Amino acid sequence: MQFFDRLHDRIAAADSVVSVGLDPDPDRLPESVRDADLPRWQFNRRIIDATHEHAACYKPNAAFYEDPDGWRALRETIAYAHGKDVPVLLDAKRGDIGNTARQYATILDDEHGPAADAITVNPYLGRDSLEPFLQREEKGVFVLGRTSNPGGADLQDLELASGEKLYERVVHLADLWNDDGNVGLVVGATAPEELEEIRELVPDIPFLVPGVGAQGGDSEAAVEYGLADGVGLVNSSRGIIFAGEDAADRGAPEKFFEAAGRSAKQLKAQLNQFR
Numbered sequence: 001m002q003f004f005d006r007l008h009d010r011i012a013a014a015d016s017v018v019s020v021g022l023d024p025d026p027d028r029l030p031e032s033v034r035d036a037d038l039p040r041w042q043f044n045r046r047i048i049d050a051t052h053e054h055a056a057c058y059k060p061n062a063a064f065y066e067d068p069d070g071w072r073a074l075r076e077t078i079a080y081a082h083g084k085d086v087p088v089l090l091d092a093k094r095g096d097i098g099n100t101a102r103q104y105a106t107i108l109d110d111e112h113g114p115a116a117d118a119i120t121v122n123p124y125l126g127r128d129s130l131e132p133f134l135q136r137e138e139k140g141v142f143v144l145g146r147t148s149n150p151g152g153a154d155l156q157d158l159e160l161a162s163g164e165k166l167y168e169r170v171v172h173l174a175d176l177w178n179d180d181g182n183v184g185l186v187v188g189a190t191a192p193e194e195l196e197e198i199r200e201l202v203p204d205i206p207f208l209v210p211g212v213g214a215q216g217g218d219s220e221a222a223v224e225y226g227l228a229d230g231v232g233l234v235n236s237s238r239g240i241i242f243a244g245e246d247a248a249d250r251g252a253p254e255k256f257f258e259a260a261g262r263s264a265k266q267l268k269a270q271l272n273q274f275r
């Protein structure tokens, strides 16, 4: 089954477009999991238990797993999310020359354990750098379009000789690369005007919209422009997984994960107002 069909079904089943970001910053893990074998996995397991009813997808960012224990934690997390019937999008922002890209793309294969259903990629090296990802037709491939960080405009807003902005060219290329219907775009909620404009350029491509919650992005625009035929994802990571930090600080560790569940539920309700 293709990723966007699976995502469509999950969005319907959970009545949610919330992507829960699994970025287990080691400095912010609660005491209750710090001494566990694989603390990041124990953290994610409890976050998934608390949030899966409200999750259309989980989005672990590879940056938080790039060490031997981290890869183990990631595989366990993917298997557990799949056990709850929630797809997983690995935010890895890959993109490199051919032979390296071929190697990078093997992270989407099940050979070494359960693999993610989709990945984020960086378009800067052009089509051949993304081909190994695109060829895995059942996997979703989210191309960085207009990112949510303050410096996103430094390069992405540059005007080309054609008069197009660089991100507009990327969006156009992503559309051309979408032969198999497995391409999505990453467009930040902190850039609502660009979100609207990009949606006009590519009416049929689903977006992953990060930047609501901790980054203060526009959740209404994220939903209004992020979804294509009802399919798309609005991500919050820290705003959900660390929502219980205050409770833990006040000496109520058991409330930590309940707060994550509440936060995911609240975000789902907030976003559903605009669907």
Ligand SMILES: O=c1ccn([C@@H]2O[C@H](COP(=O)(O)O)[C@@H](O)[C@H]2O)c(=O)[nH]1
Binding pocket: 021, 023, 061, 091, 146, 147, 148, 149, 186, 187, 188, 210, 211, 212, 213, 214, 215, 235, 236, 237, 238, 239
């Ligand atoms: O443009 C982008 C692309 C990716 N991200 C990633 O999404 C999450 C956001 O985390 P929050 O805690 O909700 O701010 C994180 O993994 C980023 O690396 C993004 O924010 N913007």
